[in-house]
Amino acid sequence: MPKPPQPRELPGRLLTDPEMIDACRVRDFSRVFRLVKKHAGIYPSMIARLCDLTPSRVGEVMAGERRLQHMEVIERIADGLHIPGHMLGLARRSWETPAALTVIEREPAQPPAATEQLKPVDLPGSDLDNILALTSPTDPSPSTLQALRASIEDYWRRDDQHGGEALRPAVVGQLRYVVDLLGTSRSRSIKDDLYGVAAELARLTGWTHFDARQYNQARAYFTQALKLVKEIDDRQFMANVLACMSLQATYQEKPTDALAFVQAAQDTVRGGAGSTPRVQSMLAMREAFAHASLGSRAATHTAISEAHRQFELIRADDPDPAWVSYFDEPKLIVDTGIAHGQLGEAAAAEPLIADAVRREHGTNQRGRAFHAIWLARTQLQQGKLDQACHTATDALEPASAVASERLAGHLREFYGQLTPYRGEPVTTAFEARLREVLPT
Missing domain, CATH: 1.10.260.40 (lambda repressor-like DNA-binding domains)
Known part of the structure; x- marks a missing residue:
C-alpha cells in the first residue's frame, strides 16, 4: 500500500x-x-x-x-x-509543535543486545594499541603537545559552529590519551604541559554535556578539570572552570550555587600576578548573571558597573589567557543586555542586545542564535509582537545549524511566551517558518 x-x-x-x-x-x-x-x-x-x-x-x-x-x-x-x-x-x-521543541527526558543509553554487538573487522583491537604504546617514547615531543593544543582550538571552533554532540567522542578519547601520557611521562615540564592540556579537554567535555543539558555529567567533567589544573596551580584556569559552573547553575535554577561559584572564581584570581582586566570583567559579568537570577537588582547593577570598569582598563599588551579572548566589546554589551533582561528590564536590555547583534561577525552560529532569541524576548516583553516574531525568525537559520539542546531550550521558552498570541497572523507566520526549519 x-x-x-x-x-x-x-x-x-x-x-x-x-x-x-x-x-x-x-x-x-x-x-x-x-x-x-x-x-x-x-x-x-x-x-x-x-x-x-x-x-x-x-x-x-x-x-x-x-x-x-x-x-x-x-x-x-x-x-x-x-x-x-x-x-x-x-x-x-x-x-x-516541532519535535525539536518537545521536551524529551533523556534516559541512559542501553547497551545493545549481545547479538547486536558487531565489531568492525577492519579495525585493530585495543590490545594492539596497548602493545604499540609500549614502543613509544616515554615523553611526548613538543610537536605532539602543539598538535594537541591546536586540536583543542579546532574543537572549540566547531563547537561554536555546529554544537558539541558529535565532537564529544573524539574529545573524550583525546582526554583519555593525555591522561595515559601523564601516567608514563617523567619530565616535570612535560607533565605540567600535559596537565594543562588535560584540564582544557576536561572543561571542553564538560561544556559539551552542559550544552546538551546533561548537567550531572557536565559537573563531573568540570570537577575533573579543576583537579587536573590544581596540579599546576593555574589559578586563572581554575577561575575559568568555576565561571562555567556558575553559568550552568543559573540554567539549573540554582542561583545561590551560581553566585558561590563565581565568587570563588573571583577569589581565586584576586591579587594574582596573572589576573587581567579582561578576566576580571568576564567574571564580574558572570556575577551579574547570578545576582539577576536571584532577583537582586542593586547587586546586579553594581556587578555590571564593575564589568565595564574593568573592561576600560584593558590594554593591547595584557597577558590574557587564550580562553578569555572571546570576551570582546560586543560580548560585554550583549551580556549587559541579557543581565538587564533577566531582571525584567526589557527597555534597557533591548538596545544593548540589538547593538551587539548588529556588530557580531564570524562563525559562532550558536551565539548569534542565542542573542537573537534574547532580543526577541525583550521585544515581546514590551509588547512589540511583530518585531519579536521577526527577530526570532532571524534566529532560526543559525539555530538550525547547531545541535544544542540548551539553544532549543531558549526556543521553547520563547515559543511558550507566544501562547497568548497564537491567533495573530505574525505568530502564525513565525510558527510556519519554525516548522520548516525544525520539522516534526
Missing part, C-alpha cells in the same frame, strides 16, 4: 493573508482550496491525496457545488494542508 504524501508547509504569506484567514474562519473550503492552489502550488489532485478526499469531491467543493461540514473531514484538511487549528476553530494540532 503506497504511503500517503507528506504535507507541504503552506507559505507564511498565505497563512497571514486576510482572505485566507476569513475563508478559514467561515470554513469556506471552496476559497481555501483555490487560495492553496494559487499561492502554494498544491493542485486539486494533491489536495485530495493529502486530505484523504476523492478528486471529484474536491472539484465539487472548489466549484461551490458542495460544502464540507463534518468535523472529521475538517480535521483531515487541517492536518493534510498544515493549516493551524485555531484558523479553522479547532484545537491546536499535534504537528504544530
Whole structure:
C-alpha cells in the first residue's frame, strides 16, 4: 500500500493573508482550496491525496457545488494542508509543535543486545594499541603537545559552529590519551604541559554535556578539570572552570550555587600576578548573571558597573589567557543586555542586545542564535509582537545549524511566551517558518 504524501508547509504569506484567514474562519473550503492552489502550488489532485478526499469531491467543493461540514473531514484538511487549528476553530494540532521543541527526558543509553554487538573487522583491537604504546617514547615531543593544543582550538571552533554532540567522542578519547601520557611521562615540564592540556579537554567535555543539558555529567567533567589544573596551580584556569559552573547553575535554577561559584572564581584570581582586566570583567559579568537570577537588582547593577570598569582598563599588551579572548566589546554589551533582561528590564536590555547583534561577525552560529532569541524576548516583553516574531525568525537559520539542546531550550521558552498570541497572523507566520526549519 503506497504511503500517503507528506504535507507541504503552506507559505507564511498565505497563512497571514486576510482572505485566507476569513475563508478559514467561515470554513469556506471552496476559497481555501483555490487560495492553496494559487499561492502554494498544491493542485486539486494533491489536495485530495493529502486530505484523504476523492478528486471529484474536491472539484465539487472548489466549484461551490458542495460544502464540507463534518468535523472529521475538517480535521483531515487541517492536518493534510498544515493549516493551524485555531484558523479553522479547532484545537491546536499535534504537528504544530516541532519535535525539536518537545521536551524529551533523556534516559541512559542501553547497551545493545549481545547479538547486536558487531565489531568492525577492519579495525585493530585495543590490545594492539596497548602493545604499540609500549614502543613509544616515554615523553611526548613538543610537536605532539602543539598538535594537541591546536586540536583543542579546532574543537572549540566547531563547537561554536555546529554544537558539541558529535565532537564529544573524539574529545573524550583525546582526554583519555593525555591522561595515559601523564601516567608514563617523567619530565616535570612535560607533565605540567600535559596537565594543562588535560584540564582544557576536561572543561571542553564538560561544556559539551552542559550544552546538551546533561548537567550531572557536565559537573563531573568540570570537577575533573579543576583537579587536573590544581596540579599546576593555574589559578586563572581554575577561575575559568568555576565561571562555567556558575553559568550552568543559573540554567539549573540554582542561583545561590551560581553566585558561590563565581565568587570563588573571583577569589581565586584576586591579587594574582596573572589576573587581567579582561578576566576580571568576564567574571564580574558572570556575577551579574547570578545576582539577576536571584532577583537582586542593586547587586546586579553594581556587578555590571564593575564589568565595564574593568573592561576600560584593558590594554593591547595584557597577558590574557587564550580562553578569555572571546570576551570582546560586543560580548560585554550583549551580556549587559541579557543581565538587564533577566531582571525584567526589557527597555534597557533591548538596545544593548540589538547593538551587539548588529556588530557580531564570524562563525559562532550558536551565539548569534542565542542573542537573537534574547532580543526577541525583550521585544515581546514590551509588547512589540511583530518585531519579536521577526527577530526570532532571524534566529532560526543559525539555530538550525547547531545541535544544542540548551539553544532549543531558549526556543521553547520563547515559543511558550507566544501562547497568548497564537491567533495573530505574525505568530502564525513565525510558527510556519519554525516548522520548516525544525520539522516534526
